[in-house]
Amino acid sequence: xxxxxxxxxxxALQIPAMNxxxxxxVILASASPRRREILKTFGLVPEVVVSxxxxxxxxxxxxxxxxxxxxxxxxxxxxxxxxxxAENPDDPPDLVIAADTVVLxxxxxxxxxxxxxxxxxxxxxxxxxxxxxxxxxxxxxxxNGGSCEVVTGVSVVYPVxxxxxxxxxxxxxxxIVYFSENSRPGEGLDAxxxxxxxxxxxxxxxxxxxxxxxxxxxxxxxxxKLIQLLIDEEDDFLTIE
Numbered sequence: 001x002x003x004x005x006x007x008x009x010x011x012a013l014q015i016p017a018m019n020x021x022x023x024x025x026v027i028l029a030s031a032s033p034r035r036r037e038i039l040k041t042f043g044l045v046p047e048v049v050v051s052x053x054x055x056x057x058x059x060x061x062x063x064x065x066x067x068x069x070x071x072x073x074x075x076x077x078x079x080x081x082x083x084x085x086a087e088n089p090d091d092p093p094d095l096v097i098a099a100d101t102v103v104l105x106x107x108x109x110x111x112x113x114x115x116x117x118x119x120x121x122x123x124x125x126x127x128x129x130x131x132x133x134x135x136x137x138x139x140x141x142x143x144n145g146g147s148c149e150v151v152t153g154v155s156v157v158y159p160v161x162x163x164x165x166x167x168x169x170x171x172x173x174x175x176i177v178y179f180s181e182n183s184r185p186g187e188g189l190d191a192x193x194x195x196x197x198x199x200x201x202x203x204x205x206x207x208x209x210x211x212x213x214x215x216x217x218x219x220x221x222x223x224x225k226l227i228q229l230l231i232d233e234e235d236d237f238l239t240i241e
Contacts, residue, residue, distance in 0.1 A: 003091060005047075012043020017227040020238055024094035029080035034217035035099060042220050049084060051076035051098060059126055065104060068126060069153030070170045072100035081157040081166055094238050096157040099218055102126050104149040124149070150175045150215045154223055156230075159240045171226050173219035175210030 007026040012018045021044065028035060028046040039046060053076045062068045077098030085092045104124040155170040211219050230237045 005094075007044055007046050009040070009043040009045060015224070015228075016231060017224045018043060020227065020231055021095070024238055025091065027080060027084065027093045027096040029076050029096055029098040032099075032217055038213055038216060038218045038220050042224070046097060049080050049096075051080045052083070053079040055100070065124060065126060066151055066153075066172050066174070069100040069102045069151050070155065070172050071153070073098045073153040073155040074168055074170055076100065077155045077157040078166075078168065085165075092159065094158065097154070097223070098157070099152055099154045101150065101152040101214075101217055104151060147176055147178045150177055150210075152214050152217070152219055154219065154226070156226065158230075158238060160236070161240060169226060169230060171219075171222055173211055173214045173222050175208055175212070175214045177208055177215060178206040 005023060005025040007024065008018055008022040026044070026046040027049050028039065029049055029051040030036075031048070031050045036045075036048060053072075055072055055076075057068065057072055057075070059065075059068055062071070077096045080098065081093055081096045084096075104126060152173045153170060154173070155168055157166050157168050159165060160167045208215060211221065213220050214222075
């Protein structure tokens with residue numbers, strides 16, 4: 001007997017995207033507690049199955065740096081989907097959500113209304129999780145008094161009738177973060193860029209241009225917009241069993 005799945009909380013907003021996910025086997029292919037908590041805040045509690053994909057894509061192979069977190073998220077999602085399908089063909093995932101967040105360093109913009117990515121001539125550095133407290137300290141010194149761009153790539157994998165049996169859709173979300181002076185390392189060892197906006201690291205941040213939840217780890221609003229887009233564009237989205 002196929003197990004019943006319920007990933008939507010009673011407190012969730014009754015929007016079409018959330019209603020479409022109700023009763024489906026929704027997987028979050030991430031070990032990040034922040035992503036789980038963000039989705040739960042919006043009323044979605046997916047099953048957590050951490051992807052086994054080794055996040056080692058060569059950054060130099062991406063002329064467009066924004067493609068790097070999207071490509072990593074896609075690899076993570078596909079690995080989890082294929083593995084779960086092979087383990088239990090009678091209870092395949094209906095939707096696998098995968099994400100990857102990086103921080104791009106930029107020169108400070110001339111005004112707060114201009115995104116660094118618009119005018120920067122140099123290729124930004126990609127900051128991921130610091131390797132140590134010393135690496136964390138180095139990152140925060142580089143960001144001290146300046147700005148950075150937090151980019152999260154989100155990919156969803158879901159079944160279709162055409163080969164290879166699944167489809168992938170992806171987005172990227174970009175938020176500019178402005179830092180105060182005298183930033184110091186703290187609790188950001190497990191966060192891209194070495195700072196945790198939702199904790200004490202929030203004291204280091206002066207303001208955001210964009211989605212706050214993206215800085216924390218998952219752009220929930222854009223994710224639900226993507227689900228709505230798939231509902232509108234694909235008649236059989238999440239109906240294949």
